[in-house]
Amino acid sequence: MSSPPPAGQLLAPDHPYWEKCARHQNKHTTRFVAHLFLCDGCAERLRRECFNDRPPMFEGLAIDGFCALCNRRQMVLLRQWFVCQICLGVVLAYPKTFAASQAVHNFWTTQIVRDFPNLRLEETEIVRLEPFIPGRRTQRRKSESVTFLDFAAFDVGLDDNPLAFHIEMKAGPGSIENMKQFQLDINDSNDVATVCNNSGIPAYIFHVQVGEEHAPPTRHSVARGMWWTDCFRLQEHLQNVKPRRGEEDKHAGYYCPGAFRVMDDFLEELRNRGYLALRERLAREPLPTR
Numbered sequence: 001m002s003s004p005p006p007a008g009q010l011l012a013p014d015h016p017y018w019e020k021c022a023r024h025q026n027k028h029t030t031r032f033v034a035h036l037f038l039c040d041g042c043a044e045r046l047r048r049e050c051f052n053d054r055p056p057m058f059e060g061l062a063i064d065g066f067c068a069l070c071n072r073r074q075m076v077l078l079r080q081w082f083v084c085q086i087c088l089g090v091v092l093a094y095p096k097t098f099a100a101s102q103a104v105h106n107f108w109t110t111q112i113v114r115d116f117p118n119l120r121l122e123e124t125e126i127v128r129l130e131p132f133i134p135g136r137r138t139q140r141r142k143s144e145s146v147t148f149l150d151f152a153a154f155d156v157g158l159d160d161n162p163l164a165f166h167i168e169m170k171a172g173p174g175s176i177e178n179m180k181q182f183q184l185d186i187n188d189s190n191d192v193a194t195v196c197n198n199s200g201i202p203a204y205i206f207h208v209q210v211g212e213e214h215a216p217p218t219r220h221s222v223a224r225g226m227w228w229t230d231c232f233r234l235q236e237h238l239q240n241v242k243p244r245r246g247e248e249d250k251h252a253g254y255y256c257p258g259a260f261r262v263m264d265d266f267l268e269e270l271r272n273r274g275y276l277a278l279r280e281r282l283a284r285e286p287l288p289t290r
């Protein structure tokens with residue numbers, strides 16, 4: 001392995017990783033070039049955390065636009081790296097997850113903080129940028145060992161256990177209102193069940209609709225809607241389990257979207273401390289895993 005050139009330097013044709021995917025830790029040939037408009041902070045972060053510290057082959061064309069990682073409008077530069085198409089799909093999904101997570105924080109700050117000073121939200125599973133390491137387990141979490149989902153909410157008014165509920169966040173392009181079936185990977189539904197059963201604390205599932213807005217030549221991900229359900233209600237709306245299209249080794253559960261409700265109802269759920277009733281139910285009736 002040759003050591004990477006210092007920051008600021010560009011990848012040159014005589015570099016050992018020329019025409020190699022930047023996200024693949026090993027030498028994986030690709031001639032596909034990713035074009036990403038990024039702010040300086042995100043370019044640095046992407047390079048260090050995701051691209052094995054390999055420099056871009058081009059950096060320039062500064063423009064006022066949206067960063068393709070943090071979604072913020074600011075001065076961004078076009079950066080080009082060799083990235084294979086599979087890894088590009090992963091990189092392009094990061095801003096969608098960031099937008100969804102931001103939407104959950106915004107909902108909490110604008111709708112919940114004032115009326116529920118007893119509740120506190122914590123992001124417990126922060127989105128990590130990762131390189132592709134061949135042979136390493138690609139599954140995000142190992143089901144047996146997970147103790148938290150994406151967010152956890154604490155109720156300081158509870159004296160025994162302040163952990164009130166977990167939140168599993170799912171980001172997708174669709175609106176619940178127009179959806180035929182809501183899809184959740186079996187790995188994810190098993191994580192929800194395991195975390196709930198092990199902690200004795202219920203989970204809510206948030207679906208955040210995330211779309212893309214173009215401000216050529218830049219674009220960014222925008223949250224357009226949010227819906228919620230709880231771990232039991234979702235389970236009761238399971239219609240079938242089948243392989244994911246194009247990925248026969250991965251199964252997903254398909255649910256009736258009627259499981260989900262509008263966010264105004266979530267405030268009602270909190271007012272009633274519905275999570276305490278769910279906690280009692282969970283003690284009697286553990287969630288199934290598959």
Ligand SMILES: [Zn+2]
Pocket residue numbers: 038039040041042043067068069070071072
């Ligand atoms: Zn950025």
Ligand SMILES: [Zn+2]
Pocket residue numbers: 021022023024028083084085086087088132
């Ligand atoms: Zn790759």
